Amino acid sequence: MSNVKRTWNVNGEEKTLEFPPLRRLLDVIREDMRFTGCKEGCGEGECGACTVLLDGVPVTSCLVAAGQVPDGTQILTVEGLEKTEQGRVLQEAYVSAGASQCGFCIPGMLMASFALLSKNSRPTEEDILDAHGGNICRCTGYVKIIEAVRLAAQNWPRK
Amino acid sequence: MGPKRKIKSGHVGADSTRVDAPDKVRGRAVYTDDIDVPGCWYGKVVRSPVAHGRLRSLKRDEEFDWSRVSVVLPDDIPGKNIADLFIHDMPFIAHDEINYLGEPLALVAAPDRELAEEAARHFHPDIEELPGIFHMEEIVDLYKKQDSSLHSLGEQTTVKGDIEKGFSEADMIVTGEYWAGYQEQLYIEPQAMIAEMTDDGGVFIRGSLQCPYFINPELCLTLNLPPEKIRVKQEMTGGAFGGKEEYPTLIAGYCALLAMKSRHPVKIVFDRNEDILFTTKRHPSWGRLKTGLKKDGTITAIHAELLLNGGAYTTISRVVLARGILHAAMGYRCDNVFVDGRIFKTHTFPCGAFRGFGAPQATWAFESHIEELAKACGMLPQEFRRKNCLVQGDVTPTGMVLKDSVGSPAVLDQVLDRSDFAKKLKQSSRGNPKHKKWYGIGLAFFAHGSGFTGDGEARFKAKGAVELDWIEPNHPGVNIRISSTEMGQGAFTIMDQIAADAISIPLDDVRCPLPDTSLCPNSGPTVASRTTMVVGHTVHGAGLKLKAALEEFASKEVFEGRPVVLENGRFVCSGEALPFRQIAASYLDKHGRLRTEHQFTLPPDLKWDQSTFKGDAYPAFSWGCNAAEVEVDPLTFEIRLKKVTACFDVGRMINPLNCKAQAEGGLVQTIGYALMEKMGIRNGKYDADRMQTYIVPTMPDIPEFDITFVEYPYEFSPPGAKGIGEMPMDGLAPAIANAIENATGLRCNRIPIMPEDLFTLHRAKHQNG
Ligand code: FES
C-alpha cells in the first residue's frame, strides 16, 4: 500500500507527515514525530499508556491506524499539556499530590484526566473513576491520582 | 518553567514531593525505548515451542537471506554457556535439554524489528518431547506421597525448642493447608535493554533494571569479560517490583551477545505478550501448618512447611525461600517451632523476585491459620492476636531477641481502634440468609524483615558516596553516588532528603543521578526493603563526612582556623556566615571534586548462623496490621472490598507522603493477588498471557483506605528508617480471606479467591450438612 499524507495540528503546531496508512498512530507519534512521552504498555488497547486526545477525545493510539485520522485533526499528547494553563494546572496537581511514581502510565493518565476536566471541571467521584477506568497504573494504587484530579478540578481555570 | 517541586522546611520527615515528578508529568523522562541510538539493531529471541524435551537439531530455512541478520548460537558464546544466576544450572541458550516453553534456542538481530522477527520465524527446531510437571497440585501430591521423582531445587529448615514436647503440652492441635497462585509483576514498561560494544572491547549495557551490580559481574562468565569491561547503567525504569531484579541479566546478555556478534548496538524491548510469557512470576506456594494450643490460647508448638514452585531452574529461588521460611511462623510467641521450606522444579519459566519475596506466601498461610487457631480456642481474632503477638523483649522463631524498634502491638492496637474492629466483627453476616449483602471484617498482623537475611548486610558491606561537584553550570552542589535504582518507589527523593539533611544544605543543591557502575560504588541491589535503611544510612554517613571536610576547609581558608559549622546552607563562624555555594565553589576551584564514602555496618552483637538458620534473622523488622472490610453478594458471590485500615511501623519516616504512596500501591497490588490476578498453565503455557486476560486492579476496584504509621526508629542506623517497600504486600490477602469468612461463613484456603470458588464452597457446605 502506498503512503498517505496527513496534515494535523499536533500540540498546537501544524505537521505534515507521510506514512503507510495502516501504521499505528502510536508509532507515528513516537517514532516519526519523536513525541516519546506517549508510551506503549501493551499494544492492545488495555493499559491506556498510549492515550492521546484526538479533537479532545481520548483514544488508545496503539489501536488507531494513522491513515484513519483525517486532515485537520487536533492531536494532543502529554508534551502539549504545558502549553496551556489548564495543562499546567493538571501537571502541578499530579506533582503536588504525589500521583506519579514510575511515571510510565502517567502520560496516558494525564490525557484521560485532561479530557475529563476539559469537559467537566467539577467531576464527581464516579466521573473520575469512569474517565480513568481504562488506564492501568501498577505503582500508585490510584489514590493519589484521584487526589490529583480533584486538586486540578479545584484549581481549574474557568472562564 | 513547568511544574515545580514543593519543598517544605526540614528534609528528613518532610513531605517533599518527588524529584522525578516534574519530568514525568511533562513526558520528558527518557525510558529505554525512548533512546535513539544511531545504528541500533533489534534483537529477538528464538524460543522453544515445547516445555520439556531434547533438542535434536535446529534447522534454518536456506532460502532466507541470512546475510542481512546476525545469529547467535551456543557456539558463538565467548565465555561459558551458563546463566550465572546464583546457581549454575541454567544455560544461556539451550543446546540439549529444554526445560521450559520459550527457552532460548538462538538469538537474532537485524537492522529493524520486522526483519528480526521474520528471521526468527525461519528457525525450525526438532525436539523430542518429554512429559513435564507444571502445577503446584502435582508437586503437593507427590510431596505428600514422599515420591522421589520430585526434583528439589533447594531446601532450608529452622528449628527452635522441642517441637514434640510442644505438641505433647497442647490441649488441641489445629492443622491447615493454604495455597497461593502465580502473580505477574506487570510493571507497565516492559523489559527493555540496549547493549553496545565499547572501544576497549567491552560492553556498555543500559536499560530498565533494578540491580546494576547484578548484571555486572553476572555476565562476566558468559561474555568472557572482566568486570571492568562491563559497564551497566540504569535508564528511567517504568516499574519493576522484583520483575527487573534478576531477570535483566538474561535480556542484557541477549543484547550483549548480539552486539558482540553483529558489531552494532542492539536493543530488545519485549512486547507485553512476550514479557508475560517469558519473564519471572511470584512463586506459587503451598503451606501446611500444624499448631499446638492450650485452652487459654497459648501456642505450644508450630510446625510449618512451605513449598514453592521454582520453575525450570534454581535462579534466585533459594533466596526467596529463605525469606519465606523466616516469615512462615513469625510474629507470635512460641517456644517450639519447626519450619521447613522446599523448592521444587517444574517445566515453566523460573519463578523469581516479586515484592515481598516469599513473605507474602508465608504470611498468607500463617495469618489464615492464626484465624483458625483463634476459632479453635474460642477466642476473638483480635484477642488471640493481642495475647500472642511478639512485643519488645520477646524471641522470634529463629531465636532473635526483639530488643528495640518494635512496632508491635502498636500497629495492631491502632488498626483495631481506627477500624472499630470489635464492633464491626459483631456486625459481620457469617452467611446469614436474611442479609441482602453479606458484610465481613477480617484482620491480619505481620512483621517484615528489612535488609538482607541474617548477617548478609554485614558481609556485603554496602557503600554509598556523595561528591561535591558542579551539578549544573555555575551551580556547585552534591551528587549522590549509589547503585540503588529509582523504579518508581521514590528512592532518589528520599536520598536527596537524607543527604541534604546530613550536610545541612537545601534540597536544590543535591541530586541523585541514575546509577552507572562506572561512577557508583556497590551499594547492593535495590531489593529486600533495604534501600532506605541500608543505603540511606551510607548516604547519611557520607554526607556527614563531606560536611566535616567542608567545614575544615572553610575554617582553614576563610575563618582563620576558628570553628565553623555548616548549617541550613550557610557556613557559620562566631556570628559571621557565608553561603554554602560560595565556599563550595572555592573548594572546587582549589581542589576539584570532593568525594566521601560510607559503609554500612551492623551492631557487633548481631549473630547469625547460616547453616542452622538461627540467630538474628534481620537487622530489624518492620511491623504491620491490616483490617479488610468486604461485601459479598449472596446470589452471585461477587466480592467487593469496601475498606482497608492499615497501620505500619517502618521506623523513622523519611518522607511520609512517599511512605503512604508505597503503602497504597502495595496494598492495591495485593488486592490483585487476593481477588483478581489468576494465572494457570495450559499445555505448558500461562493461560493469562495478555493484559486482556491477566486482570489487575483498575481505579474503580480500589476501596476506601485508612493508612497510618507509628514510628519506632531503628536507632543503630541513622536516620532510623526500616523497610517499607515490600511489607504492604504481606498481610492484605489473609485479611481479605478472613473478612470473607466472617461475611460468608466460608473459609477460602486458596488465592486468588474468585466468586466461583465461593460458590463451590457454599455448595459443598450445604450438601454436607
Ligand atoms: S499501549 Fe495502547 S493501550 Fe496499552
Ligand code: FES
Ligand atoms: S506510576 Fe508506575 S504505572 Fe503508574
